[in-house]
């Protein structure tokens with residue numbers, strides 16, 4: 500209970516500090532929501548989108564789930580994506596994974612975790628696509644960190660496969676999709692991949708009637 504009261508107190512102090520700096524702070528935020536970025540990140544408490552990018556409220560539209568997945572049957576993700584692309588007109592979508600991701604490590608392991616198995620199944624598919632490269636890495640933590648990178652790249656491709664993104668590319672030539680990975684040990688984000696048109700996709704995934 501003490502910690503719960505602590506975060507409410509921290510909230511009051513934060514709000515008071517914002518108003519002390521700028522009396523119009525909340526008034527301004529009330530009337531604008533025009534973020535340039537959609538962030539799709541891991542739910543891990545150490546990878547807070549605004550904190551690690553030093554951005555302010557209003558700058559980043561955020562969706563987080565275990566292991567920063569883009570699953571084409573996930574109504575939550577698809578709703579966020581639809582709104583970010585077609586209402587907010589974000590310029591960039593970032594899928595940000597992180598080294599030492601527990602979700603990715605669990606997918607690489609063989610422990611049953613109940614319902615989470617179904618969520619992590621997609622990462623097991625990524626492992627299977629890159630099995631030869633991954634099994635050649637002898638050190639387990641290094642192998643999982645490489646799987647973290649490959650998973651980010653695969654989730655960026657999953658975004659590109661959606662009709663939402665392909666339609667936006669055709670009509671607005673945006674957004675650009677980015678794959679990034681964050682280092683828990685040094686706080687640094689490393690860019691891994693970037694896609695800005697359906698040309699990067701295998702033809703089997705392309706839609707022509709958008």
Ligand code: CO
Pocket residue numbers: 541542543565566597599600601602603
């Ligand atoms: Co994680």
